[in-house]
Amino acid sequence: MTDDPLAEAGYLDIPPTSGGAAGRGWWDANAADYLEEHGAFLGPADFCWCPEGLREADAGLLGDLTGATVLEVGAGAGQCARWLVAQGVAVVATDVSGGMLAAGAAYDASVARTTPLVQADARELPFADASFDVAFTAFGALPFVPDAERVHTSVARVLRPGGRWVFAVTHPIRWAFPDDPGEAGLTATRSYFDRTPYAELGESGAVLYAEYHRTLGDHVAELAAAGFVLDRLVEPQWPSGHDRTWGGWGPVRGALLPGTAIFVTHLG
Template sequence: MDEWAELNRRHWDERAAPHAASDNYAFSQFVEDRQFLSEVIRFDRPRLGDLTGLRGVHLQCHIGTDTISLARLGARMTGLDFSPASLTQARILAARTGSPTDFVEAEVYSAPEVLEAGSFDLVFTGIGALCWLPSIRRWADVVATLLRPGGRLHLREGHPMLWSLQDGRDDDLLVVDFPYFEQPTPTVWDEPGTYVETDHQFVHTTSADWSHGIGEIVTALMDAGLELTMLVEHDSVPWEALPGQMVKLPNGEYRLRTRPERLPHTYTLQAVRR
């Protein structure tokens, strides 16, 4: 594991328990209601289609709420993440809910070493995952390796235009301040908190991430042997990505308060292995 991956692993290890304890991830609702689904999966359920009997893998699954939600829709799911602390929480949730979901510890780029190549009907990647990967081409190769011929990638992510914007503004301007295109070196952050409410005082506050443009993502997938079948841009995002500039919608998503048509907030992409 290189220095940036190790830095980020420590970052996510420390956040696993506070995230699992927060209302945002709704562990108690998962336990109380065996039909409950995460907000991310509910948002894209019409685009996911019938998952009954499909074998799926969720790359960068964190604490497993989206993974278990996909299993509740009928898929036989495996979650993969590089954070052992996150997987501990995911396994606790699976046990408490009686979910048969499996969880495997590995970096994304090492997934073909621990999972059976060419055996998955569905590769799922959710919100806030790709930015932790330095090379989108290596990721696309992993996706293609895991999918069987005719298997499908489903990706919903923060839009690279959203990632490029300066946040914390007290006006309604959208200011591009960070890279849109993939760069060889990451953007390094030092932030004391996390995106859920918690009283935890974090020690590992530094993290590193990378941007990947829409064209770079699509081209990498095509070059890896996948055919694009869906690309939908959305004007909402599942968290308050630009604090002070957004309003919460009835479905739990956030949208720019003023002229939301200016910004693609997220996108859903699907591609099939030829």
Template sequence: MDGRAGSFAVNRANWDERAPAHAASPGYAFERFVADPGFLSDVVRFDVPRLGDITGLRGVHLQCHIGTDTISLSRLGARMTGLDFSAASLAEARRLAAATGADVDFVESDLHDALAVLPAAGFDLVFTGIGALCWLPDIRRWAAIVAALLRPGGRLFLREGHPMLWAIDDRVTDRLVVGFPYFETPEPIVWEDDTTYVETDAQFVHNVTHSWNHGLGEIISALLEQGLALTQFVEHDSVPWEALPGQMEQVDHKEWRLRGRPELLAHSYTLQAVKPG
């Protein structure tokens, strides 16, 4: 097993184990999705003004996890497919889709094999949400896959944690300390954590993850190299989870920002790019 395949296996075990706990947590709000046909995930609701009208668009959500954002996009009118490498995550996504009557397809695949299971130039919208790019070792390869999935005139919609935020050491709780790479590195950041980012009493065994940061210039340049045209780039002073414990406060839309001086740090960003028609 090569190094990257080993990293994916390590990460898949981590996500497989945590998927049921995420689905049961109040943060992902499965019960709200079932009870309220108009309910949207916090991540999608935050970006509705930037998404615009997506009625009738054929969309794919890459690295969709347990499907709450995918189903939210479906509720906004898109014909959605979700793709993820975690069988356990997709089991929860399919369970939620069945409970809500959502017409969403979920496909199990590593992102790097997406073109083996999804149609090339088959999508009007490629959506990637918070906390996805950090699991990919090569941002240029990701950009090539996005470009290949988009039809001419189709667009990428990406909201992500800011690479400057990912570089901050969240183990330091009283000041901002850069402790991790900002730029993409050949070797992964190896992390061990027996918790997860939602409220849960579950105990976990698979606690190691391998991740990579990617600088903004690297991400944008990778998309430009594929011929995509950047149409929007907005940096935000909030992010939808408590990324820096002890230093953040919760604000609107269940977003979190640096307490007192959020202007010190770009927390997340929304990027849109279009494949020329």
């Protein structure tokens, strides 16, 4: 896991630079545990947008990809990109974590498929201007950096005019509620407008993990500033009979509260 034991966790004021840099190390250290817990649900080569189980095969949020060049940002082990490869789509998957990309290479071997994997910070994508027609992320990058506007700007730079940018994040309303999938998670305990990040600190004082909150208005403002136009906001409902819990997601909360927000946008 880590050589710096966890000493403190909660909503903490932390230096933005430290918080933004924590993701690489945390995902490197926790890639195996994360995939052991969630890998069967995600599959090695399936495109799942969210814990509600919405699949791109059913939702079609990326649109017609015939002849398109696609970029996955914050891809983790590249499960979504690997599914697109099977559909004949030209796709590149990026992630900041070498540990997650190594797991992706192992998935490639297990399904006898080759997925282009590139290690990169989503805020500084290493591609030429106007290289892609579509970009997407399913819970990647955006929640883990203090400066998500840089992700949007970076994506805008590598998209061609009119290019589509689709991203899934934890629904912002969830920030006001405890991260509990049961009855205790149905009572708001924090202000929706409190943007203090959730952080975990080691005994050394180093930031080991950080997650950042943005309201719906924040997301829209950051998109607009980067030149994107919002086409749809998708809030998947919890499916009947889906009894799997994932952190704060589960059937109890899912029956009453949205868990995921998916922004479907295009470059104006």
